[in-house]
Amino acid sequence: MASAHTVSLQDVEAQTTEWLENVVIGLNLCPFAAKPQRNKQIKIEVSEGNTDEAVMEALLTELNLLESSDMTDLETTLVVTPNYFQDFDDYNQFLDVADMIIDQFGWRGIYQIASFHPDYCFADVEPDDESNLTNRSPYPVFHLIREASIEKALKYYGGDADAIPDINIDRVCSLSNDEKKALFPYLFRAHD
Template identity: 80%
Template structure:
């Protein structure tokens, strides 16, 4: 996974997911504008160990901290070689969250989570509701809280309802739509 072509492939798949699923299905009403304005960074961390991923997240949060929103709104740290197991990923989220506290970034940044095997605490793994957070690779989405607050101010709908609306949206997809939007999920399951 150390070749540029592989990193480029991961970037392309992540961008396709961002555009077709996150923006295409309007799962995040706030993603289209920064994507149009090229303010979303996709950082592929091809490390295979927790420590290197932790360092990558710190580096990217520091970069966000030192950048203007106009230049860099948000960053997706993608880890194709680490945290394949959702439970390991989920446990590492606690570490990532502690980093935010450790660097005094609580209230400034937060991390949203996406994973190929994402499963909500109150859902079964095979439930379609999980599709709202299923990405081609494990992703740590570094978000500026000020940007969320600003976006919510201009958002016409009920922000609290977004997760439920998203679940309804993905659950209403036909099988062929799911296969088109989430090809990486069906490839993985066809081998089992």
């Protein structure tokens, strides 16, 4: 991952968009993401915050924006924190705080948060296990999702939604090394 201090906010947004389009949509890791991206209903909000409080404020601002916006205008938001949570354990612990915000404002069942990080590691999986690639992004990301959007998408989804995580793991594990380097360049820069 590039140092956040050497990358502009526009570059962070561009890299996040590239990841969204090439990995999340390109590999069909989220079968529900292509349409909102095509319709320009996904917002990428880059937060310059570098404290828990600043990130909490950014999440709250974006959740309030979702709350006050029509789903046809704004489907979902990716809050990117390039200057904070470089350590995955710190990020992972903060997810509990993010969930508390959802509960505190009565948004349980309305919004949920999906998590992505350059060093994402599933519980009971080794850090270098390829399955972690499904949730590895160029920068720490808090994906704010409308539960109504998920329910609506599932009505039209032809497959077994519970199988999506396993399908995604199979998909990323089947990539060649060259494909992985092309799709996840930020993971390989430090190792080259």
